[in-house]
Amino acid sequence: MGNLTGKKVFITGAEQGIGRATAEQLIRAGCDIYLHYHSDEQGPKALVELAQSLGQRAAYRYADLIATDDTECCVLAAADFLGGIDILVNNVGGIVGRKWLGEIDRQFWQTVLDVNMTTILNVTQAALPFLKAAPEGASIINLASLAGRAGGHSGSLVYSTTKGAVLTWTRSLAAELGEHGIRVNAVAPGLILGTRFHARHTTKESAEETINTIPLGRAGTPEDVANVITFLAAQYDGFVSGATIDINGGSYRM
Known part of the structure; x- marks a missing residue:
């Protein structure tokens, strides 16, 4: 596993939850970092202060990643700002809302696809020249979901479909970019509490019901996911590529 000190990271959706926890871990691992946010700059602002306190470089910027020019x-x-990009973390995504098959209209369908797939396309395309130029190889980590592995709860049909697509995107991109020394991997978190996603779309009763099915007997935390992303980030010169690591406490085993 490579040393992350001085590595140049671009991460999307760093304002809260998994994105913020991952950015903090990467900063503490010695990375310089550029933080994208969409809704609230308080998280990125605090992360920049942390990085500066450790003698590292960090900055942040708002962008609508569905818009090509903005991305x-x-x-x-x-x-x-960084002088290149060695590591890309595609963290942005979301369920948008719960709609059952008979309720899904074209606008909702397109919105969920844009949030979870158009963003990852736009960011990865824009970052590609810099990743190819990384002198020691590069690492891309994509955020998928247990929903993309096993299907989600009722009402998450479109979201689950897009997260399944992220898994295929990861495998295909690993094959395509390997010749450039770029490793591409994904993580597939299960129930991760302490995120905006579950605060908005998961009831306490539903969370408790899910926890009862998890062999480890607890929900995950953003830090649980950040630990694995940090490992995959350090594989910029390694031999792990095209893989998905499941982070679900043993509820899905494949």
């Missing part, structure tokens, strides 16, 4: 500006700003 390109954000990624270019990141590469300019």
